Amino acid sequence: MRVEVSGLSKSFGPVRAVSDLGFTVEPASITGFLGPNGAGKTTTLRMLLGLVRPDSGSATFDGVPYAALPRPLRTVGAVLETAFHPARTGRDHLRVYCRAAGLPVSRADEVLAQVGLADAGRRRAGGYSLGMRQRLALATALLGDPAVLVLDEPANGLDPEGIQWLRGFLRHLAHDQGRTVLVSSHLLSEVEQTVDRVVIVGGGRLVREGSMEDLRSGAEGAGSVLVRSPDAARLAELLRADGALVDLDGEGLTVTGLTTAEIGGRAFAAGVELHELRSRSSGLEEIYFQLTAGREQYAATAPAEETAR
Amino acid sequence: MMPLVRAEWAKLFSTRVWIGLLLGACLMVIGFAVLLTAFAGNPESGIPAVGTPLYEELAMANAVNVNVLFLILGIIGMTQEYRHRTATPTFLTTPHRGRVVTAKLMAYALAATLFALVVMAVNFATVAVHAGARGAAPELDADNLGTLGSSGLALVIYAVFGVGLGALLRNQVGAIVGGLVYLFVIEPIIRQIPATSGAYKWMPGGALEALTATFQGPELLEPWQGGVLLLGYGLVAAVLGTFLAVRRDVA
Numbered sequence: 001m002r003v004e005v006s007g008l009s010k011s012f013g014p015v016r017a018v019s020d021l022g023f024t025v026e027p028a029s030i031t032g033f034l035g036p037n038g039a040g041k042t043t044t045l046r047m048l049l050g051l052v053r054p055d056s057g058s059a060t061f062d063g064v065p066y067a068a069l070p071r072p073l074r075t076v077g078a079v080l081e082t083a084f085h086p087a088r089t090g091r092d093h094l095r096v097y098c099r100a101a102g103l104p105v106s107r108a109d110e111v112l113a114q115v116g117l118a119d120a121g122r123r124r125a126g127g128y129s130l131g132m133r134q135r136l137a138l139a140t141a142l143l144g145d146p147a148v149l150v151l152d153e154p155a156n157g158l159d160p161e162g163i164q165w166l167r168g169f170l171r172h173l174a175h176d177q178g179r180t181v182l183v184s185s186h187l188l189s190e191v192e193q194t195v196d197r198v199v200i201v202g203g204g205r206l207v208r209e210g211s212m213e214d215l216r217s218g219a220e221g222a223g224s225v226l227v228r229s230p231d232a233a234r235l236a237e238l239l240r241a242d243g244a245l246v247d248l249d250g251e252g253l254t255v256t257g258l259t260t261a262e263i264g265g266r267a268f269a270a271g272v273e274l275h276e277l278r279s280r281s282s283g284l285e286e287i288y289f290q291l292t293a294g295r296e297q298y299a300a301t302a303p304a305e306e307t308a309r
Numbered sequence: 310m311m312p313l314v315r316a317e318w319a320k321l322f323s324t325r326v327w328i329g330l331l332l333g334a335c336l337m338v339i340g341f342a343v344l345l346t347a348f349a350g351n352p353e354s355g356i357p358a359v360g361t362p363l364y365e366e367l368a369m370a371n372a373v374n375v376n377v378l379f380l381i382l383g384i385i386g387m388t389q390e391y392r393h394r395t396a397t398p399t400f401l402t403t404p405h406r407g408r409v410v411t412a413k414l415m416a417y418a419l420a421a422t423l424f425a426l427v428v429m430a431v432n433f434a435t436v437a438v439h440a441g442a443r444g445a446a447p448e449l450d451a452d453n454l455g456t457l458g459s460s461g462l463a464l465v466i467y468a469v470f471g472v473g474l475g476a477l478l479r480n481q482v483g484a485i486v487g488g489l490v491y492l493f494v495i496e497p498i499i500r501q502i503p504a505t506s507g508a509y510k511w512m513p514g515g516a517l518e519a520l521t522a523t524f525q526g527p528e529l530l531e532p533w534q535g536g537v538l539l540l541g542y543g544l545v546a547a548v549l550g551t552f553l554a555v556r557r558d559v560a
Contacts, residue, residue, distance in 0.1 A: 051560075052558040073401070083397075084395065085389065088323045096323065097316070100312060100313055101312075
């Protein structure tokens with residue numbers, strides 16, 4: 001099932017949260033919906049699901065708006081909220097929505113097992129950790145065995161093991177079972193190993209839509225490489241002659257514009273001794289910052305990052 | 310609609326709020342019944358003696374004194390969705406929010422009917438035992454049953470009214486405090502002031518009094534008119550709430 005968003009706009013008073021936003025989410029793949037905090041991600045997802053009324057534009061599932069889906073829970077599962085009635089057990093929470101959606105109540109126990117909450121299901125949700133609440137929210141989304149899953153920051157509150165589990169689980173749902181998965185995050189690094197496609201928003205507008213491969217190839221050369229050499233000054237001169245951006249600090253160099261292999265090759269050819277040569281970042285994060293915050297702001301934050309190290 | 314009503318019951322009976330409210334209502338009604346019977350026939354209290362038709366009417370209508378707990382039952386039923394942020398999964402499951410409000414009205418009317426039957430039974434048993442000990446237990450004749458029934462009906466209508474009020478206000482504490490202030494401060498004032506007491510019979514409190522009239526008071530509607538008016542207030546609040554408040558963005 002394909003999700004299509006087009007021309008979506010929403011203002012809250014004088015604040016324009018989302019402006020003329022359009023993108024598509026393809027089946028059998030995981031799409032990362034990325035942007036810094038306040039970029040309009042949650043508002044967009046809530047408009048997609050009929051909880052917030054857009055000022056203009058549309059969001060559809062195979063051409064049908066959420067509110068017009070005959071059986072919404074069996075079509076779309078959503079993780080938006082990790083709040084539950086504190087006095088109700090996780091299992092009873094799920095059974096309530098089984099009843100409302102006309103699903104057999106036995107689904108509650110099935111999805112609890114699926115997300116690893118089988119033992120905690122009969123405890124009150126008020127005593128759950130944030131990670132357990134994320135899992136219960138995911139269980140609620142899975143109740144109707146939906147073709148589309150929409151998840152808003154699902155990794156929040158999960159421990160590293162939980163994040164690892166979530167990644168594998170989402171891949172299984174999308175790649176093995178052919179579901180459409182849209183997952184939002186404010187960190188590219190959190191989802192870069194999981195997602196196939198990205199939709200990047202900034203200030204409520206679309207700034208980039210495409211495959212992860214495209215983003216990676218665009219990021220090549222944008223990353224920086226850390227080099228240490230007793231002959232740093234000479235190496236810096238050599239690399240600058242090749243058009244690289246070089247920052248010299250005693251024995252250390254920070255090089256942008258050349259890969260580790262290229263730098264190693266130059267040093268070997270010139271007979272310069274190297275003590276360290278490693279890439280500091282893939283460049284993806286830099287590209288992401290540039291896309292979402294703009295170049296000027298990026299230039300201003302880079303030196304601050306330097307001194308922090 | 311039936312699956313949604315059952316879902317609302319599942320919500321109600323999967324927390325302990327209903328136990329507290331029902332127990333509270335039973336204890337309150339026992340307390341009022343004992344007080345009423347203890348002071349019956351006491352010239353200073355003005356309550357007629359045990360065994361008189363007027364005493365029995367008062368005793369049978371006693372259950373209506375716990376109407377505030379039924380109002381709170383309805384208010385909590387609606388506003389818990391906002392208080393605990395379960396409005397999101399609820400409206401994701403049922404995007405037509407008017408259906409959710411309708412299901413709640415039906416579910417709480419039915420649940421309140423069960424609770425009201427319990428409260429009425431407790432009231433009758435208390436009165437029967439206590440008044441019996443003082444010489445004349447009331448019988449379940451047509452008159453007494455009618456009064457008992459109308460007091461129970463008032464409780465059910467108050468629960469429906471609570472759902473409507475909750476839909477309109479969305480804020481749980483605000484709706485409960487607002488409801489109490491209205492019932493116990495504003496309406497008694499309106500009832501007392503001669504300039505406004507004429508309007509009292511058209512208000513929820515006046516409608517309730519008409520439905521369960523026992524004391525001689527200001528001019529009131531017929532009992533059935535009072536019941537219809539009270540129910541009308543609840544439904545109008547629910548409809549207004551659906552269009553003005555419940556349909557608003559859930560952010």
